[in-house]
Amino acid sequence: MSSILRIEDLKANYGGIEALKGISFDVEEGAIITLIGANGAGKSTTLRAISSLVAASSGAIEYRGEDITGMDTRLIVERGLVMVPEGRRVFPNLTTLENLKIGAYLRKDEKGIEEDIEAVYALFPRLKERHWQMAGTLSGGEQQMLAVGRAMMSKPKLLMMDEPSLGLAPLVVKDIFDTILKLNAEGMTILLVEQNANAALRIAHYGYVLETGLCTLEGTGAELLGNSRVREAYLGRTKAERQSER
Amino acid sequence: MAEKKFTGVAARMTPRRGRDLTLSCAAIAAILLFTHFAMQGFILDAYLVRILNMCATYAILGLSMNLVNGFTGLFSLGQAGFMAVGAYVTTILFLSPEAKGALFYLKPMEPFLQAIQLPFWLSLLVAGLVSALAAFLIGFPCLRLRGDYLAIATLGFSEIIRVLFTNMQTVTNGAVGLKGIPPVVNLWWSFGIMALVIVFIRRLMRTSYGRAFKAIRDDEVAAESMGISLFKHKMMSFVLSGFIAGLGGGLIASIVGSINPLQFRFILSYDILMIVVLGGMGSVSGTVVAAFLITAAKEWLRWLDNGFSLGLFRVPAIAGMRMVVFSVLLMLVILFYRQGLSGGKEFSWQALIDFLGKPARRDLKREEGGKKT
Numbered sequence: 059m060s061s062i063l064r065i066e067d068l069k070a071n072y073g074g075i076e077a078l079k080g081i082s083f084d085v086e087e088g089a090i091i092t093l094i095g096a097n098g099a100g101k102s103t104t105l106r107a108i109s110s111l112v113a114a115s116s117g118a119i120e121y122r123g124e125d126i127t128g129m130d131t132r133l134i135v136e137r138g139l140v141m142v143p144e145g146r147r148v149f150p151n152l153t154t155l156e157n158l159k160i161g162a163y164l165r166k167d168e169k170g171i172e173e174d175i176e177a178v179y180a181l182f183p184r185l186k187e188r189h190w191q192m193a194g195t196l197s198g199g200e201q202q203m204l205a206v207g208r209a210m211m212s213k214p215k216l217l218m219m220d221e222p223s224l225g226l227a228p229l230v231v232k233d234i235f236d237t238i239l240k241l242n243a244e245g246m247t248i249l250l251v252e253q254n255a256n257a258a259l260r261i262a263h264y265g266y267v268l269e270t271g272l273c274t275l276e277g278t279g280a281e282l283l284g285n286s287r288v289r290e291a292y293l294g295r296t297k298a299e300r301q302s303e304r
Numbered sequence: 305m306a307e308k309k310f311t312g313v314a315a316r317m318t319p320r321r322g323r324d325l326t327l328s329c330a331a332i333a334a335i336l337l338f339t340h341f342a343m344q345g346f347i348l349d350a351y352l353v354r355i356l357n358m359c360a361t362y363a364i365l366g367l368s369m370n371l372v373n374g375f376t377g378l379f380s381l382g383q384a385g386f387m388a389v390g391a392y393v394t395t396i397l398f399l400s401p402e403a404k405g406a407l408f409y410l411k412p413m414e415p416f417l418q419a420i421q422l423p424f425w426l427s428l429l430v431a432g433l434v435s436a437l438a439a440f441l442i443g444f445p446c447l448r449l450r451g452d453y454l455a456i457a458t459l460g461f462s463e464i465i466r467v468l469f470t471n472m473q474t475v476t477n478g479a480v481g482l483k484g485i486p487p488v489v490n491l492w493w494s495f496g497i498m499a500l501v502i503v504f505i506r507r508l509m510r511t512s513y514g515r516a517f518k519a520i521r522d523d524e525v526a527a528e529s530m531g532i533s534l535f536k537h538k539m540m541s542f543v544l545s546g547f548i549a550g551l552g553g554g555l556i557a558s559i560v561g562s563i564n565p566l567q568f569r570f571i572l573s574y575d576i577l578m579i580v581v582l583g584g585m586g587s588v589s590g591t592v593v594a595a596f597l598i599t600a601a602k603e604w605l606r607w608l609d610n611g612f613s614l615g616l617f618r619v620p621a622i623a624g625m626r627m628v629v630f631s632v633l634l635m636l637v638i639l640f641y642r643q644g645l646s647g648g649k650e651f652s653w654q655a656l657i658d659f660l661g662k663p664a665r666r667d668l669k670r671e672e673g674g675k676k677t
Contacts, residue, residue, distance in 0.1 A: 109529055111525065111528060111529060130533075131528055131529065131531060132531040132532075132533055134531075135529075135530065135531030136531065140529075140530075141529050143525060143526055143529055147523050147525065147526035148523075148526070149518065149519045149522035149523055149526065149527075150522055150523075151518065151521070151522050151586070152515065152518055152519065152522060156515055156518075159512070159515060160515055160516070160519045160527070160530055160532070161530060163512060163515075163516060163530055163531055163532055164531045208530070212530065212531065
């Protein structure tokens with residue numbers, strides 16, 4: 059398998075501080091890759107830098123063999139590299155259907171758009187029931203479904219998701235992660251940023267741990283789940299574990 | 305089961321649509337008939353016709369501002385400047401060379417400008433285009449700003465336009481202004497252009513451009529991450545708004561009959577903003593209703609300016625007293641109806657029928673309840 063996205067020594071400033079101090083990682087085509095880390099580790103900034111919403115101060119972003127560092131967001135989306143932003147960010151005063159159509163903004167093929175709307179409805183039947191409703195009146199879980207559906211409308215090859223589990227009930231989180239697996243099984247590559255390290259590592263093929271703007275650890279999902287440092291920092295050790303160490 | 309439900313809905317939908325169409329046609333026919341007779345001086349006198357012209361023109365101006373402030377979510381206060389451009393361009397192009405010669409007694413007018421005379425519709429169109437060009441030029445530096453900064457910058461530019469016009473003696477006749485503009489604007493003109501603008505904006509909002517405007521209003525970051533170019537769409541909305549405001553300015557010039565730079569102070573932008581806020585940000589029908597209400601009320605409440613008696617003591621004559629009413633009204637709307645009189649929704653016949661039918665249905669329910677017990 060070849061890598062679809064390659065990040066080389068990426069540095070970026072965000073709000074006057076150096077949020078990324080030079081991180082490098084690879085995203086393999088067809089895989090689920092996750093970036094985990096605490097608040098302020100630079101996970102979201104990484105995704106925003108890849109989408110060109112934040113300018114990279116140095117380093118290279120290579121997508122399918124092409125250097126996309128500093129390219130217009132519009133052109134990046136056109137190439138199939140799409141982000142589901144943190145906190146869902148659906149358009150509250152637009153209907154569910156309008157939100158989906160906004161996702162297909164850069165496409166001109168009317169027929170394909172209609173088909174893809176049906177495909178999103180098939181994946182999330184709830185959205186079909188509520189297609190006329192203002193997105194702001196949907197529940198948190200439905201809004202997350204809509205955010206994913208909206209991103210799907212731009213036909214992504216690599217979908218970047220920023221904290222899809224944020225503020226959702228555990229049962230809904232499970233649904234969202236099942237959807238991620240389903241999309242991946244259909245061949246979509248996924249770059250997942252999560253604070254919920256446990257859930258993310260369970261479904262990820264490979265993961266990277268970010269700490270204050272640096273990539274400090276990497277490994278397969280299972281390896282990281284078993285790693286004592288990761289367990290201590292993000293997963294919480296059990297009382298028995300702590301006692302046995304003594 | 306689901307199919308049955310669908311046919312049920314479809315069966316109910318079709319006559320409802322047909323009814324709405326019939327009602328809309330009837331309403332339009334009524335307005336056309338009314339306008340026809342009003343034009344012949346049967347129903348309305350010249351004063352009322354003038355007020356209706358102003359109402360429609362303010363509706364056009366309100367819609368132009370709503371496009372930017374309500375639909376695209378930009379806080380712009382430059383409307384007075386675009387109106388000034390529209391009014392001056394229309395007047396300069398439309399007035400006859402002799403009339404212009406008589407007006408420019410301080411300094412003669414630029415000869416080539418004095419020689420031009422175009423029909424009214426063409427003057428108005430050029431006025432709109434020049435306003436749009438002004439919006440384009442102002443938009444370049446301003447649209448990179450957000451929120452309050454954008455409001456201050458557009459306000460500043462609209463004042464700059466006014467000051468420029470005051471000092472371009474050989475083009476605009478400076479502070480003296482231009483007079484004697486023939487009153488060609490009748491109800492057909494004002495209501496016709498208003499109808500065109502309404503249809504245009506409603507159509508626009510259903511296209512992908514319109515959706516992009518609303519997406520930018522709702523969430524700039526999310527819109528950008530969907531690949532929507534923020535600057536391009538903001539500029540498009542701003543330029544279209546400038547064009548429509550230019551048309552409105554041109555109409556006002558002909559309705560009022562004289563223009564001078566002081567008419568286009570920034571207060572004028574606030575008047576239009578009041579219409580937009582009162583009617584509801586992002587609602588076409590709300591803006592139209594609010595424009596008619598406010599413009600008509602400004603005339604009807606003139607008696608407040610002349611002083612009135614409050615039982616025991618007498619309120620002296622204070623110019624601008626009637627504006628207090630609007631201030632209070634605006635505060636009430638902002639406190640209790642954040643989305644304006646329309647609630648941010650558009651007019652629909654169903655809503656009107658539901659509203660009118662409510663008391664009757666309530667009585668019916670009460671009767672039914674009474675029978676049961």
